[in-house]
Amino acid sequence: MTNGTPLTVSPTPTPEAVEAAWRRVQLARHPQRPRTLDLVPRIFDDFLEMHGDRSFRDDPAIVGGPALLEGRAVMVIGHQKGNDTDSNIFRNFGSPYPEGFRKAQRLMRLADKLGMPVLTFLDTAGAFPGPAAEERGQAEAIASSIKLMTGLQVPIVVTILGEGGSGGALAIGVGDIVLALENAVYSVISPEGCAAILWRSAAAAPMAAAAMRMTAAEQLELGVVDEVIDEPGEGAHADHAATAASVKKAILAALGRVSQLETEALLASRYARLRGIGLVRETERPARPSEVPSLRRRIGRLLHLPGIPSRPRWSEIWPSGDDGTEKDEGGA
């Protein structure tokens, strides 16, 4: 029932596989990798950047606005990292605050209103986790962005350019078609974060990168990505123009496919795509742990005493034990 077919891999990645995965992560983070604003002028004929969430401020880590693609209006939204220290500080290294996602939502609603397809470009290590972001509702901003995208009545094509980092990426990454550059990566948590939690050492990041199967090719195999876009030569950083040309070609083809669907069919297929993600096995209903009724209950039942339930209470079937011992196995 799933897109997530199990990968046929050895249980522990070989040293070569670990090194290969880590090389991809390095390429995805390459300082000269083309950013959203490097590609936009090469892909689109016109682009009008819009700023601000109309509530708090403009977040430079997300950029967006209407653009012309082969003469037709589309809405472009993307993460924006910097290319040097100054611009990276200005862009917060491409890690959005809640207002970034709220700006994205504003642009998506405008696209919905005007019937323009939405094209998003993912390149972030993740949503910013600092106190100010928490205070302004980082989780709510991501959640409502995701929800908005699941119901947008226009086609959405997502392209992962570099790092697809967790919720901060998914917040603008729900699409009808998801494309990824060859050296892009996509993961539920940064490899460093995963390593710190599961291996208790940030040095295990390459291991974590391999274990999470975060490369574009593996994401294609898992059904999370629909198409991988080849990069020129040694990588996208070597040739921005050629990369832009390949991305443009892939986006046009993807738009051609999804634009044929009526709105209802489009929404139904987007819903079905999301509903199908994951590996779930339907097995028999499990046997409940056998209950040994207390003497009080057995006598109570026998005599039909009030206050003695005829069936075990759920707290007897699933009681509580010591809590809080599993802090480190959890999620991101």
Add this chain to the structure above:
Amino acid sequence: MPIKFPFSRRAAPTDAWTMCPSCESQIFNRQLERNLRVCPTCGHHFRMSIGERIDLLLDESSFVERDAGLESGDPLGFHDQKPYPERLEASRLKTGLRDAAVWGTGRIDGRTVAIGLFDFRFMGGSMGSVVGEKLARCFEAALAERIPAIVVSASGGARMQEGTLSLLQLAKTTAPLGRLDAAGVPFISILTDPTTGGVLASFASLGDLILAEPKALIGFAGARVASGTVGEELPEGFQSAESLLEHGFVDQVVPRSELRSVLSRSLRLLPVAPVDDGEGTNGDGRGWGPIGVLSGIAERLGGAVSETIGIEVEKVPERGGAEEPPA
């Protein structure tokens, strides 16, 4: 896994007492259970199992579990210090659950709801394919049966061991909420200690009504992620239920002893939208005309419902009396 014999002398003194992590007082376990796992001295809310939560919130014997057989696979062949299937098995033995969440239908003061619940002890309550699937089915059932949806969250976030498949459960569980909006079916999100990461960044933050338990840790990024990335420690109590209330992301912080009554009142105050039957009345045949209002009054005077929801019911005079000035 130690084998438990039904009559073994397991009740060693260490099992009988629990130390409150907040005020360090020793609490007799039976007393803790009777007090809904809330410290009698300082009011610290201990975490609850799914079973205890069901007994707390739902009418007795009304809960029917659905999709109990759903089970995780190991889609990535994930292996850190332990293989993922071994971690799953350990959690299963510890909790008696198949995965970190359970869903089913039940009644709250007679009103049927679809309810999903988390157990934090199962791999940190993390959301992988199975948890996402159960919640999506919970919301879809609420939609199909036009009953309110409730989720009681306690989760560290998305389950790393299923990689981006877990990440996309954020979208899988959120997509049905848009359909509930369109259909006029309410969703109530209850945040308990702890609710963080991907669960908070999806359905849990999107309740039409969001309730939280006192002092519950609720936040997007775990303290370790935040201090590791930002290099600054989060202020004490920053990611608490009370802080979220102050900043406008939670509707009410509700002590556990009142949770059931607040939930019951909420179901009455946020009813499923009437289906337009083309006769100008709403779903239960009551409009705002005289007959509809009267039947509403009759229901209130019925008392049975109002008693259990703890609202003061004032006597309403007979027909027409309401408009007349008091004698």
